[in-house]
Amino acid sequence: MPTASDQTPRWFRQPRRSWVLAALAPLLAVTAGACGAAAPEASGGSQGAAESGKLVVWDWHSGDAKTKAYYDKAKTDFEGKHPGVEVEFVAQPYDQYYTLLGTAIQAGKGPDLAMFNGGAQLRERAASLIPLDEKTKDLSERLTGWDAFKDKGTTYAVPITLQGFPFYYNKSVYKKAGLDPEKPPASLAELKADCAAIKKAGTACFNLGNKEGLGIEFFLSGFAPGVFSPQQYDAWLAGKRDWSSPEVKQIFQLWKSSNDEGWYNQGVNSTAMFMDQFTMFSGGKGGNVIGLISDTAHWKDFDEFLGPDLGVYQPPVLNPANATKTYLPAEGGIGYGVMKWTKNQELAVDLVKSLASTDALKLFYGNAGAIAADTTIDTSDATVPAVKSIVSWLPDSKPLLHTALSAKTLDLIHRLSQQLINGDVTVDQALTQLAASDK
């Protein structure tokens, strides 16, 4: 009796080679991936760019209804100046954004322009961007926050917004706790006393969500102006970081002791910062929160729910021997860079300029509540008192400390912050690990 294989017709037997290839495909793909990762193409050309008369922009904001007017304005301006050239904004989900961009960079193929957070996210990808110093000289005076978009002194993206970490507070929670709602804490003693009173009144003193470990970024950058001397602060930004200094230890010890003393809402390590932490604060379930000045969790968002009960203050002075005067930690927030593979780079730079135009940024500020990087935008008519305070503090602000760290050290600090809260590591152990990572 013939076996099945004997009877297998020719057409069925022939594709064996294809099957072998198909079966080997994942292996080949992995090998190619390894090679690709080792030697990415320098340029691959965008999908169209000048040839197709189209510029593709990746960001995580253009799908938001609040920013629609801003993007419409920038697009109209640019297309008016360059008839025939189409602009396409592609809003990517933020949690996948840098993964997608990383893939595009490895493959040397992707958008012509991309949005970046200032600091580590930009620096890690600077090699895929064109230097903009010469091409954007005309913007240097009008815009601020450039330092966050520089790598080794070269500018790779144009700032659109500023980002900072002010302390917001809920005046009605302060009143309920028997505190003066017009007097937020200015020292460590006041902070501790206020937190004890707020806790006694049955509310969390601070809202915190550290599920992703981001809480420590806000804590470190938020409190540092009240702990470090100006010289120590500048040294940290310049890369001379002493993780064994008493000041760094004070911040990390406060991170641990504040949790032990019950300053926060329950389940800190299982609560998402975005947006559960801030939703709790907006909903009146916390006395204080370290928030943002742009993007979200900012004055406009909180004002919508808290109205006149919303207050804002600068970091309290925790170490008066060092920090006699406090200031707002703030720097460039988000910006646009031009990818190296973009065929018509001049056109792309022109689109960046439209995105950074005063008229467009006015809409970003007005509709989305972002503090624009444009120094010429008048905020004096703002109806929310918190934004007036924030804008008045900006001239004295200094960059955020955590954005000076590498992505690797940031990952580590996220994990250690959770372990500190859980009691799995001591402050000294955590700082030793961070010092080793930050070499």
Add this chain to the structure above:
Amino acid sequence: MRERGVARWVIAVPMLLLALATVYPMLFTLNVAMKSRREYVLDRFAPAEHVSFANFAEAWNSSGLGRYTLNSVIVTAGAVALLLLLGSMAGFAFSQLNFRGRKSLFLLCLGALMIPFQVIMVPFFRVLGQAGLLDTHLGLVLAYTGQFLPFTIFLMTSFYARVPQEVIEAARVDGSSTLGIYRRIMVPIGRPALLSVGILNALFCWNDVLISLLVLQSERNRTLMVGVTALRGQYSDNIPLFAGGVLVAVFPVILVYLFFQRQITDGVTAGATKG
């Protein structure tokens, strides 16, 4: 008799708790989707005071979920059809035909199951780009086929391995060709497994975000789950709108379960006990 009653309760209570744990997130999402943003912020757990379907309408209309749904239907249908064709043919060959290197090839297919997509993202992106398939539905159909084929082959091979050799041999004696055996015997016998695998693959394709994000880069070509994910901005604060979008996106999946639950159960059972 009394013992049987107690045993029933011992089984029923944990099952009830499991069912509640499964249903609660869906009810929570439905409740959130019917709230305004303000209501959600003030108390996310409380029942919606002013029930509204505005979030569903907004998610559908202003976010273009209608077009995304059509895109999802196109790529899911295309990929599932291709997966079933290739998977059933390969399953038949691996389980019933004798050829050199059969076991090694099958092991390679199994090995492919263990490679996470993130590992092959870059070469995958490059190949699609060089083939001119980026931002095309065909590109995503082929991507899904490549990604889910090892799983399909594994299941179909397991299922067809339980078909007695005698059935194949009897067909040979009757003069059937290999193609004839595949068409007239293996496909009808494999129908329950094909239905199960088809539904599972449809769910994989429908729910995928990462591959779709990578392949379909323009807004007009996006699939539904990507569209829903994009409803979140950097740190979107409109959770009720997001919840509305999520429910719109999972509605077809729930319908599939409701209409095909008997077939799904039959298919899984048949696959497990055949032979």
